[in-house]
Structure formats: structure tokens, C-alpha cells
Amino acid sequence: MHTHSDQPIHHGSLEHLLPPSWKSQITAWLAEDTPSYDYAGYVVGEHTRTATLWAKSAGIIAGVPFFDEIFKQCGCTVVWHAVEGSYINRAHDGSKKTKVATVTGPARGLLLAERVGLNLLARCSGIATVSRNLLLSLRSAGYEGILAGTRKTTPGFRLVEKYGMLVGGADTHRMDLSSMIMLKDNHVWSRGSITDAVRTAKMVAGFSLKIEVEVQNEEEADEAIAAGADVIMLDNFTGEGVKIAAKSLREKWKGKREFLLEVSGGLREDNVFDYANNDIDIISTSSIHQGTPHVDFSLKIDPGQATVTK
Numbered sequence: 001m002h003t004h005s006d007q008p009i010h011h012g013s014l015e016h017l018l019p020p021s022w023k024s025q026i027t028a029w030l031a032e033d034t035p036s037y038d039y040a041g042y043v044v045g046e047h048t049r050t051a052t053l054w055a056k057s058a059g060i061i062a063g064v065p066f067f068d069e070i071f072k073q074c075g076c077t078v079v080w081h082a083v084e085g086s087y088i089n090r091a092h093d094g095s096k097k098t099k100v101a102t103v104t105g106p107a108r109g110l111l112l113a114e115r116v117g118l119n120l121l122a123r124c125s126g127i128a129t130v131s132r133n134l135l136l137s138l139r140s141a142g143y144e145g146i147l148a149g150t151r152k153t154t155p156g157f158r159l160v161e162k163y164g165m166l167v168g169g170a171d172t173h174r175m176d177l178s179s180m181i182m183l184k185d186n187h188v189w190s191r192g193s194i195t196d197a198v199r200t201a202k203m204v205a206g207f208s209l210k211i212e213v214e215v216q217n218e219e220e221a222d223e224a225i226a227a228g229a230d231v232i233m234l235d236n237f238t239g240e241g242v243k244i245a246a247k248s249l250r251e252k253w254k255g256k257r258e259f260l261l262e263v264s265g266g267l268r269e270d271n272v273f274d275y276a277n278n279d280i281d282i283i284s285t286s287s288i289h290q291g292t293p294h295v296d297f298s299l300k301i302d303p304g305q306a307t308v309t310k
Contacts, residue, residue, distance in 0.1 A: 014084075014166055015065040022159060026069050029116050041108035051110050051301045053101035055088045059295035060132050061100060062167035063124030066160060067117050074113040076105025085128070085167050103299065114299050123157075124164040125295035131168025131288040134269055138283070143276040145283060148173040150264070152286040161289050173284055181205055184214045194220060198227035212262070218245045225249070225257050231282075236265035239274030246279035
């Protein structure tokens with residue numbers, strides 16, 4: 001259904017979005033991988049070496065700032081031969097791998113950073129690739145709205161996974177519980193009603209936070225819209241049910257209330273087209289970041305650089 005684009009979706013560096021704390025996360029990841037002595041690093045020492053980063057499967061390159069910082073903290077520098085967000089396919093000479101970067105630094109530093117860097121790049125690139133593929137498929141089917149991820153991310157790795165969605169052209173949805181107020185079924189049941197839940201949320205939300213309400217049917221959607229919700233999530237509807245409810249809600253509330261409609265709940269590439277219609281503003285799915293295939297990379301120190309010890 002989709003066609004690949006070799007050009008990145010975003011212009012400019014997404015690195016400028018990253019918070020001040022992101023580099024300390026990388027320090028922690030490196031500490032996790034080398035908690036005490038680096039025994040193998042003792043073997044190779046500090047001699048300067050050059051290594052090649054190879055892409056061994058097709059996909060979107062994503063995670064460049066993180067990869068660069070991992071190697072920087074180990075005393076190495078990275079020169080990229082591919083732009084983040086671009087699609088990497090087989091090399092022009094027909095080989096099964098493509099040279100995407102050159103890394104230079106002390107041999108010990110290269111090997112300290114290798115596994116942490118490859119793991120991150122493979123995961124982030126996999127998310128970007130699946131996000132891009134699904135987005136292009138939806139566009140080719142005529143859907144004009146937003147494709148978004150969810151908060152079903154890996155604890156401690158959310159920043160990278162959300163970053164991969166952005167590189168792939170998907171929306172990150174809310175980053176965390178502080179980003180937007182989402183009132184799901186458990187919130188509503190605990191409070192007693194949608195109307196009371198929205199009213200209570202508005203007391204603390206201020207003017208800057210949107211309120212989203214998860215609904216199970218059109219009647220609940222009407223109540224949420226009447227209460228002043230900004231986003232209505234049609235959760236676990238059938239494809240036909242989404243189309244009927246969305247059209248009805250648009251007609252019923254036209255000129256009375258402004259709101260966004262979102263559809264979510266078990267959406268994947270094999271069923272999402274049953275739900276995609278332009279009465280829906282947002283399609284959200286965890287399938288673009290949860291359990292996605294990785295893009296395969298390897299880092300190999302260039303041959304002929306062995307040190308002869310006398």
C-alpha cells in the first residue's frame with residue numbers, strides 16, 4: 001500500500017526538541033553496560049581506530065543525536081553519510097549492507113559505545129520506519145488526518161521511542177500524564193460521570209491544557225462534548241461504527257462546539273483502513289512503537305589497523 005520516500009519528513013534538527021536531561025540518560029545507559037571494570041577494553045587499549053557503521057536491513061535512519069552523544073561520551077566522533085529521516089535501502093553496488101557513518105576514536109571507546117549505540121539506533125530506526133510506512137499507507141488511501149502513537153512506551157526509553165515517531169512523521173500524542181488531561185473509563189467510573197470528571201479537570205487544567213475523554217458510544221461522546229472536552233476518543237468502536245458516529249457528531253454539533261475526534265483501540269496496519277475516514281482527526285495506535293521490528297546495524301573496526309606489540 002505504501003511507497004517509500006527517500007527524503008526526511010522534518011526539516012531542521014529534531015535534536016533541538018530534546019530536554020537538558022537527555023545526556024544524563026545516556027550516561028546512565030553506559031554505566032548500566034559497564035558498571036565496574038571494562039576487561040575487554042583493557043585488551044584493545046586507547047589506540048585511535050576508525051570503524052564503519054553498516055545498515056544491514058532497509059529502513060529509516062533515526063536516533064542520530066543519541067548515537068552521537070553515546071560515542072562522544074566515550075571519546076569518539078561520528079561522521080554521517082546519511083541524513084536522519086532518510087530511507088536506507090541496499091547499496092547501489094547490490095551488496096546487502098550500506099555504509100551510513102564513520103566513527104573514529106580510541107579502540108576501547110569504540111567498543112564501549114558500540115552495543116549501547118547500536119541497540120538505541122536499531123530500536124529508534126525501527127519505530128521511525130513503521131511510523132513512516134503506516135503514515136504513507138494512510139495518505140495513499142486518502143486519509144488526511146494525524147497518525148499518533150500512544151503512551152504505551154518502554155519505561156526509561158520513552159524519549160527515544162517518541163523521537164522515533166517524530167522522525168517517521170507520526171504525532172507523539174501526549175508525552176506523559178502532565179502533557180494533556182486524558183479521562184479514560186476508569187477516571188469516569190471513579191468520578192461518577194463524564195460531566196463531573198470534565199468539570200473537575202477544568203478546575204485545575206488552566207487555559208493551556210486540553211482535555212480528552214475516552215467514550216464507548218455516541219451518547220457518551222455527546223455528554224463529553226457538551227461538558228466542554230477538547231478531544232473525544234472513540235475507543236474500541238467497529239470500523240463502521242466509527243464512520244457512523246463521527247458523521248453524526250459532526251452534523252449534530254456543527255457551529256455549536258469545536259472538538260477533535262480520535263479513534264483508538266487495537267488499530268494495526270491490517271485493520272486501520274476500516275477506520276480511516278476524514279471525519280476523524282486523529283488515528284492513534286501503539287502498533288507503530290510497541291513490538292516493532294528493529295532496523296539491523298553493525299559497527300566494524302576497519303581492517304588493517306591492528307597494533308603490533310613488541
